[in-house]
Amino acid sequence: MNQLEKLKKAVNEFLPTSIENLQGYLSIPTVSAQNKSISETVEYVVAMIKDLKGEVKVLDDLGGNPVVYAFFAAGDQGDASKTLLFYNHYDVQPPEPLNEWDSNPFEPTIKDGKLFARGVADNKGDLVARLSAIKALQKVEGGVPCNIKFLIEGEEEIGSPNLEPYLKKYRELFQADACIWEFGGKDDKDRISMVAGIKGMAYMELTCIGAEIDMHSSVGAYVDNAAWRLVLALGTMKNQQNEILVDGFFDGIKEPTESEKQVVANLPFDEKAIARLYGLKRALITSRKGVDPREAMVFHPTMTICGLESGYTGEGAKTVLPKKAMAKIDCRLVPGQDPNYIFECIKKHLLVHGFDDIEVKLINGQKAYRSSFHHPFIDHVIQAAKEVYKNDVILAPNSAGTGPMYIFGEQLCLPIVSTGVGWAGSKAHAPNESIRLQDFEEGIVYIAYMLTGFSDALTEKKDTVVIKK
């Protein structure tokens, strides 16, 4: 039996225990947005790590929900000169709307080979899979093949507002040679989908207050309408071709490299499947404009209205001239863009266009991050995945989603790849979130197997890396 087979066997033997651990973890409703069950969850995580004889520290001296640090030293046969860092978060999205769940979101339920619960795909399943991989290596190899660290935070679902100070203060503690990010999984054709980066975000709220009270709509003949003011202001920020018209918005964007472009040109993309999935009423914007949707997804920043609110929105007619109007705007950023600068550009744009009556608030700002494709770690995670999954592996330069990856890249200067145990139907953030138990099992094996070759991969090619970075 080769090493991979031994790992598979071991994982399969203790799989029921892993699932049980995961179910216990999922039973805790760790909703960070509602500040629920934080200390109970931290205790559970600490116990799982101690069970595997890991060293653990609960960091809470800088405010926010505690950050859990875990350390597993390389075993006697291992290479203590190399360290891999796992990033995970123990908090989950709110489960609402509850009536759209087929089972209780915090009573983990197995059905048709799938495990349903809030947070199972994002991101509790991945932490348990990674800890189970360590267990497998301890059983098969007598220890782990390199140093392994974990950073497990509790505020990812609310934008990681307190993470940066922890990473700055504890930079030495978390120092590593490479990082495996929190999420990932299989696509709709069961190909392994990974990303080596993430888009940034500038999430803003625009508010126009025209008066102190709602008025009868007949005064629209001479009184400003906050809703019109907001609509007209937004109308200057984008055109019908979906082009962003804010001066400075595109400043500093780093052009993707040739290898990134090549990878993106080869990403799978099924427009019809997407149209079916969402029930779209019109062709994709990119198709209408003759733009490659894969390029748009990975390389283009966006500006999306996430919410609009003003006046009367009930049934029928109410003739009110609203005192206030509000819009929520989500800009997805690419490397080189700075959320604070984008915020300033939008404020300036509004002033220049005569909208000094519109206030802008930056709610959430995160920079984008892309790891260099030329790091041997990147090749290693892909190669290991091909061997374990026996399927295509698709690595995008960055996801269209967002996370605190930039902070890691900046503070720890290391390559990052995101991979996990999700599937195309995981429904992260939505009702009936799930993972497939087979993906969970395979994911444990994959992490364990990837770890066995990690140190060698980095040692062999170290020189190349330095030159190319």
Add this chain to the structure above:
Amino acid sequence: MNQLEKLKKAVNEFLPTSIENLQGYLSIPTVSAQNKSISETVEYVVAMIKDLKGEVKVLDDLGGNPVVYAFFAAGDQGDASKTLLFYNHYDVQPPEPLNEWDSNPFEPTIKDGKLFARGVADNKGDLVARLSAIKALQKVEGGVPCNIKFLIEGEEEIGSPNLEPYLKKYRELFQADACIWEFGGKDDKDRISMVAGIKGMAYMELTCIGAEIDMHSSVGAYVDNAAWRLVLALGTMKNQQNEILVDGFFDGIKEPTESEKQVVANLPFDEKAIARLYGLKRALITSRKGVDPREAMVFHPTMTICGLESGYTGEGAKTVLPKKAMAKIDCRLVPGQDPNYIFECIKKHLLVHGFDDIEVKLINGQKAYRSSFHHPFIDHVIQAAKEVYKNDVILAPNSAGTGPMYIFGEQLCLPIVSTGVGWAGSKAHAPNESIRLQDFEEGIVYIAYMLTGFSDALTEKKDTVVIKK
């Protein structure tokens, strides 16, 4: 004691009974939007009319809430060749938001000489005042000086959707020489404020549906955003100068006559008082543009956004790309404009500008109406008001508000003036709606006194009218 003094004395004597009648009427929560207490209210109205020996018919053969017809034949001393019609409605606005009321909206409360209750100013107080005027004339003169009719409907607050068929079928029944409309009162300087017309309305809902489900906002890179589509569509309909850009919107507008213009130029208007009242954050649109706000109020059509709704509008950030966006638009129309034509213009405008993904629904359409200023009835109501109130009387060609006046004008071909017992602080449609008891008493006297000269006024100048109409 002259006639006016006799009427004053009589009204003052039975005032407590009138207030009691009104309080009973106000205790019934006749909220048409919620279909509440309709038959109970109709019974109460019928009883009040029968108490005064009026003839009454409850018309309900054409659907909707019943329309009450009342008739008081001219007394022995009166002139049965002339008929005055009163228009009232027995329904009221919803009382919400309830927590902003200082007393229960359906437990009429007297405080500091004011009577507080939902519907007291709009429009239950006026009906009781008019019936009390008839009572005063019966006591002082032994009967009423001309024929008097009432049309009291129960759907004014929901746009009078069923009134036109009743007026068409029962045109003969409601035929009259002139009409006193439902509302009016004193302005902030206690001048008597009347209108001889009303603006029309086209209230529309615009909806964009981009998909069947809400999406993660990261797909904004290639998927249409319903909120952006709606915002951009609205942005083509008005500019920053508050000018309406819809082709055809101004078609057919009847230019105001010279006398209407003169009257409007002399209307009182206190920009500072308005800014204080509403707590406005910017100068009036009209001031910025150098337009007379009185002209805008009376002669210019408007297009107001009454409501906007899309996606996430709660606290903080939710990164959603909403499947749907909705706007409510209220266009106030002037004579010559047709709500159905406006509706067609807006639909066409959206198509021409590339917004075939936006659906428009006409929720409420009413034409504007203006009585000719050259009718002796107009002079008479003003003259009588000056004599009773001993204060300035301001008659505007039309109000900025809306009502079913056009149907009356078209079906019954008669001059219409609106006057009532409200005051500047009445807060119709808002919490803590009130009338002042002194205004109520004066209003009864005014209606009674106006009725005594009605027949003569019309007879003397009848010829002039026919020519000028």
